[in-house]
Amino acid sequence: xxxxxxxxxxxxxxxxxxxxxxxxxxxxxxxxxxxxxxxxxxxxxxxxxxxxxxxxxxxxxxxxxxxxxxxxxxxxxxxxxxxxxxxxxxxxxxxxxxxxxxxxxxxxxxxxxxxxxxxxxxxxxxxxxxxxxxxxxxxxxxxxxxxxxxxxxxxxxxxxxxxxxxxxxxxxxxxxxxxxxxxxxxxxxxxxxxxxxxxxxxxxxxxxxxxxxxxxxxxxxxxxxxxxxxxxxxxxxxxxxxxxxxxxxxxxxxxxxxxxxxxxxxxxxxxxxxxxxxxxxxxxxxxxxxxxxxxxx
Amino acid sequence: xxxxxxxxxxxxxxxxxxxxxxxxxxxxxxxxxxxxxxxxxxxxxxxxxxxxxxxxxxxxxxxxxxxxxxxxxxxxxxxxxxxxxxxxxxxxxxxxxxxxxxxxxxxxxxxxxxxxxxxxxxxxxxxxxxxxxxxxxxxxxxxx
Numbered sequence: 458x459x460x461x462x463x464x465x466x467x468x469x470x471x472x473x474x475x476x477x478x479x480x481x482x483x484x485x486x487x488x489x490x491x492x493x494x495x496x497x498x499x500x501x502x503x504x505x506x507x508x509x510x511x512x513x514x515x516x517x518x519x520x521x522x523x524x525x526x527x528x529x530x531x532x533x534x535x536x537x538x539x540x541x542x543x544x545x546x547x548x549x550x551x552x553x554x555x556x557x558x559x560x561x562x563x564x565x566x567x568x569x570x571x572x573x574x575x576x577x578x579x580x581x582x583x584x585x586x587x588x589x590x591x592x593x594x595x596x597x598x599x600x601x602x603x604x605x606x607x608x609x610x611x612x613x614x615x616x617x618x619x620x621x622x623x624x625x626x627x628x629x630x631x632x633x634x635x636x637x638x639x640x641x642x643x644x645x646x647x648x649x650x651x652x653x654x655x656x657x658x659x660x661x662x663x664x665x666x667x668x669x670x671x672x673x674x675x676x677x678x679x680x681x682x683x684x685x686x687x688x689x690x691x692x693x694x695x696x697x698x699x700x701x702x703x704x705x706x707x708x709x710x711x712x713x714x715x716x717x718x719x720x721x722x723x724x725x726x727x728x729x730x731x732x733x734x735x736x737x738x739x740x741x742x743x744x745x746x747x748x749x750x751x752x753x754x
Numbered sequence: 755x756x757x758x759x760x761x762x763x764x765x766x767x768x769x770x771x772x773x774x775x776x777x778x779x780x781x782x783x784x785x786x787x788x789x790x791x792x793x794x795x796x797x798x799x800x801x802x803x804x805x806x807x808x809x810x811x812x813x814x815x816x817x818x819x820x821x822x823x824x825x826x827x828x829x830x831x832x833x834x835x836x837x838x839x840x841x842x843x844x845x846x847x848x849x850x851x852x853x854x855x856x857x858x859x860x861x862x863x864x865x866x867x868x869x870x871x872x873x874x875x876x877x878x879x880x881x882x883x884x885x886x887x888x889x890x891x892x893x894x895x896x897x898x
Contacts, residue, residue, distance in 0.1 A: 460788050475863075506787060506856060510849055513790040521792075532767065532810070640863070647859055671848035682842035682855050 460505065461518050462531050463493040467502045470598030471556045471591045473648045474505065475640035476633045480553050482560045484602065486527055487568060488539035489553070489561070497531045499523055504598065505651060507658035509670070556591040559584075563599075578603065578611030585618055586625070593627045594649050601656040604663065613710065616660045620701050623653050624694035646686055657700060664707050672700055762799040762816040762828070762867060764895065765809030771797070771895050772810075773887035776875050782829065782868060783838055783850070783857035793884075795871060797891065801831055802865040803898075814895040821869065821894055829868040834861055869894075 463469045464477075468485040471477055472493055481490040485500050499522040503511050522529055528537040542561040544552065553561070563584075567577040581603070584596035600619045603612045627649065629642045654672065661669025673681065674696065680689040704710065766772055775793040785794040799816050800806045821828065829837070838861060841854035860866070871891070878886050 461792070506789070506853070510853060511787070511789050514788050514792065517791045644859070644863060651856065671852070673848075673852075678848075678851055678855075679843060682839060682851070682858070684859070 459494060460503065461497055461501060461514075463490045463496045463498075463501075463528075465501075465504050466497075467504050467598040467601050467652075468500070469493055470595040470602075471560050473594055473645070473652070475635055475644040475648050476594070476629070477556075477591055478632075478635050480551065480557065482542060482553070482557050482564065483528070483539075484560070484564055484568075484599075486539045487541065487564055488528065489542050490528075491540070491551070495530055495532070496528050496537050497522060498528050499525065502602070504655070505648070507655040507662065507670075509659070509662045556589070556595065559592070560595055574608045575611060578608055578615060581615055582618065586622055588625070588627050590627045590629045590633055590645055590649055593622075593625070594652055596622070597649070597653040597656050601652075601659055604659065612660070613704070616656065617701055617704060619653065619656055620697050620704070623657070623697050624690050626690060643684065643686065647681075647684065650681075650689070660704075664704075666703060666707060668703050669700060672696070759818060760801045760831075762801060762818070763803045763806065763898065764797065764799045764814045764816065765803070765806045766812055766814055766895075767810050768812040770888065771814065771891050773884050773891055774871055776871060776873060776883050776887055777880060781841075781850075781853075782834065783841055783854040785868065786838075786857035786861050786866065787853055789853055797869040797871070798864075799828070799867050799869060800865045801867065805864045806866075813898040815898050816869070817894050817896055824872075826872050826894070827870045829870060831861070831865055831867045834867055 464472050469481040469483050472481040481493040483490050499519045567580050581599045584592050600615045629645045634640050657672050677692050774795050774797050776795050778794040780790050780794040784790050785796045838854050838858035845851045
């Protein structure tokens with residue numbers, strides 16, 4: 458059942474099936490998830506595998522929860538009221554951890570309708586390059602969740618950023634693990650590696666490029682199957698440049714080129730003062746008369 | 755001397771066992787990661803009740819002698835892991851290999867095994883299969 462709960466949904470980016478105890482935060486509903494392993498909704502987007510490999514199951518899940526407008530209990534199908542995030546109103550025992558709070562704050566900054574897509578996309582980079590396991594997961598999930606045609610240029614940039622950090626090791630602290638001894642550090646490492654890879658795979662699916670839909674070569678596949686973490690991460694580092702090259706060679710890159718400025722943008726974004734049209738013309742003045750105010754063209 | 759056969763458990767709903775979809779054709783790996791839906795022709799069980807708490811709130815014990823008598827089989831945990839690992843290395847396409855890798859990790863963590871049902875459903879209409887399976891699967895489990 459866990460596979461179809463909020464824990465395994467990219468819209469709850471800082472938790473997973475093996476990490477992130479306590480409440481989570483849903484970016485789909487802007488709501489605190491008090492029991493992320495008990496709730497779900499019809500918009501679930503699974504973290505563990507790329508969307509195109511679990512499409513049948515997701516369609517079935519959508520149909521099962523079609524009658525629920527928003528969050529629902531995964532077993533009873535009862536509606537679960539969405540509770541807005543207000544850290545001050547939460548009792549001490551329910552206070553959310555700093556990473557979940559960061560996700561909630563990202564939501565408040567990014568979700569306002571007046572926030573332009575570019576700015577929303579750049580907020581994602583606040584999670585980039587982190588050595589913390591849960592922030593690494595959040596970054597990959599946020600990039601995965603960008604699949605919006607209107608933001609394709611930003612998505613292009615963010616996916617390249619994610620590929621850049623795909624082989625960066627992250628720290629899994631004991632407090633990140635779920636339960637007592639249910640999940641191990643290795644479980645978390647592989648889960649987050651899969652979340653990152655699935656982001657590349659989903660982007661590859663949108664581009665229609667087989668090399669990115671299944672980006673691992675046979676050597677990496679074997680290392681992943683045998684769960685040899687160190688060797689896997691080292692080989693990922695060797696391969697990520699090829700993935701970036703493939704993305705740069707894609708039509709998405711051509712479209713991006715056409716939008717790039719021909720010269721670097723100035724540091725100041727204010728428009729330069731324009732003098733054309735502001736020329737002043739003196740009026741003819743008779744000798745001895747007082748000078749009239751200047752007349753604007 | 756044969757090795758002792760393990761006890762198997764299943765977490766499920768209090769009012770019964772989720773019926774298998776006997777018409778489904780998923781592989782072991784597809785079943786474990788639910789790649790093609792939540793109900794397949796297999797039923798997941800585990801040797802470790804603590805690792806399957808999210809299956810459901812009610813713990814059930816598998817009645818092994820009855821399963822054996824009536825010709826249903828269990829893909830035991832170790833054998834299942836071997837099959838999945840083999841698929842992760844040798845399956846024909848990349849999608850199958852990726853699903854097998856994920857299923858292997860998941861089965862390992864949950865000490866999972868599978869019941870492979872061997873019912874004769876030739877006389878059961880397809881639309882009635884689920885209700886039929888629900889009635890026929892229940893006797894193989896006892897509440898803990």
